[in-house]
Amino acid sequence: MIQENLARIRGALPEGVKLVAVSKFHPVETMMEAYEAGQRCFAENRPQEFCEKVPRMPSDVEWHFTGHIQTNKLKLVLPYAQLVQSVDSLRLLQAIDRWGTANDKTINALLQFHLGAEETKGGFDEVGIFSVLREYADGAYGHVRFRGLMGMATFTDDESVIRSDFARIRDLKQRMNAAFPQLSDFTELSIGMSGDWHIALEYGATIIRIGTAIFGHRQY
Ligand SMILES: *Cc1c(COP(=O)(O)O)cnc(C)c1O
Numbered sequence: 557m558i559q560e561n562l563a564r565i566r567g568a569l570p571e572g573v574k575l576v577a578v579s580k581f582h583p584v585e586t587m588m589e590a591y592e593a594g595q596r597c598f599a600e601n602r603p604q605e606f607c608e609k610v611p612r613m614p615s616d617v618e619w620h621f622t623g624h625i626q627t628n629k630l631k632l633v634l635p636y637a638q639l640v641q642s643v644d645s646l647r648l649l650q651a652i653d654r655w656g657t658a659n660d661k662t663i664n665a666l667l668q669f670h671l672g673a674e675e676t677k678g679g680f681d682e683v684g685i686f687s688v689l690r691e692y693a694d695g696a697y698g699h700v701r702f703r704g705l706m707g708m709a710t711f712t713d714d715e716s717v718i719r720s721d722f723a724r725i726r727d728l729k730q731r732m733n734a735a736f737p738q739l740s741d742f743t744e745l746s747i748g749m750s751g752d753w754h755i756a757l758e759y760g761a762t763i764i765r766i767g768t769a770i771f772g773h774r775q776y
Contacts, residue, residue, distance in 0.1 A: 558586070559593040561770045569764075570757065576620055578749075578767035580605065581774040584612045590770060591617070599641070599765060603629035610636045622706070622765060624678060627651040634663055641706045641746050641765070644668040644678035649688065649697065656699025664701050666746055669728060671707035671721050679707070682728055686735070693736050704744030704762070705729050709752055718752050722759035729760075 565575060579587045580601040587598060587609070596616060600606035601623030610619060621637040625648060633640065634655050643649050643665045656663050667688060670679035680688065685705070692702055705728065709721040729745050736742065748756025750769035757764075767774065 557772070558589040558770060562590060562593050562595055565753070565764075565766060565769065568754070568757075573757065573761060574763045576622075576746075576763055576765045577770050578622060578765050579609070579771065580623075580767065582767075582771045584609055586771055587613060595770075603632040607632040607636065620765075630655050634659070634661070637663075639664045639666065639703065641666045641763075642668050642678075643700075644670075644680065646680075646684070646688070649700065653697045653699050662699050662701050664703050666704050666706040666744060667702060669705050669707040669725050671725050671747075672710040673717075674711060677708055685728065685732065689732055689736050689739065689742075693738060702739065702742055704742055704746065705732075706746035706763075708749065709747070709756075715755065718755055719759075722747055722752075722756055726759045 569575060574597060576597050576599045577590050577595050578599045591614060597618040597620065599620035599622045600609065603625060606621060618638050619636050620639045620641055621633050622641045624642060624644060625633055627648060630651055640663060652663050667685050668679035669685060670677060670681055705725055707725040709718045725747060726745065733742060744762045745760050746763035746765060747759065748761045748764035750766055753764040753766060
């Protein structure tokens with residue numbers, strides 16, 4: 557099943573769009589089925605689960621992190637994550653930069669934009685994203701490399717709401733690229749999950765994050 561799911565999704569992806577398998581709550585055995593079907597990029601949402609799984613999977617896995625991180629849990633995530641997609645506050649950003657400085661490591665990161673209607677979804681607003689990139693362009697956050705934006709659309713069946721969310725983050729990214737042309741690494745747009753990735757592709761997604769449509773439903 558996992559193999560078929562992956563093949564179906566991959567078959568629909570344009571060149572250059574990265575499929576991230578979101579494996580939270582699924583055991584390593586299940587993840588290995590995806591690995592054996594050729595999947596190499598996985599993402600987790602919880603620091604403890606993440607750092608327990610990393611050593612149990614093959615070493616050529618590319619790991620992303622997509623969940624909220626309390627600053628005291630950074631050490632469980634930053635040594636292993638090739639991309640932290642969920643930088644959702646200034647406090648976290650500053651802590652990541654300090655960790656990078658102390659550990660002589662540059663952390664690849666996406667700024668999480670508060671896109672969906674839900675208050676529970678974290679992230680920066682537009683002004684916050686602009687001001688972080690302004691500071692970054694002026695030399696701040698020297699141990700972070702901002703690669704783009706991540707967002708989660710409103711959880712709804714109303715496709716027009718999802719489309720307007722995706723249009724907003726796409727437009728924000730375009731405005732940031734226009735405002736900071738010197739940030740030539742700021743290229744990624746991580747939008748699209750199991751229910752809406754087809755739509756996300758129309759809005760310029762470069763990364764889609766898929767859990768359920770690969771692995772089936774999670775046990776909470
Ligand atoms: C869980 C999760 C996903 C995957 O969700 P599915 O609907 O199962 O595809 C993607 N992104 C984030 C940030 C998540 O927390």
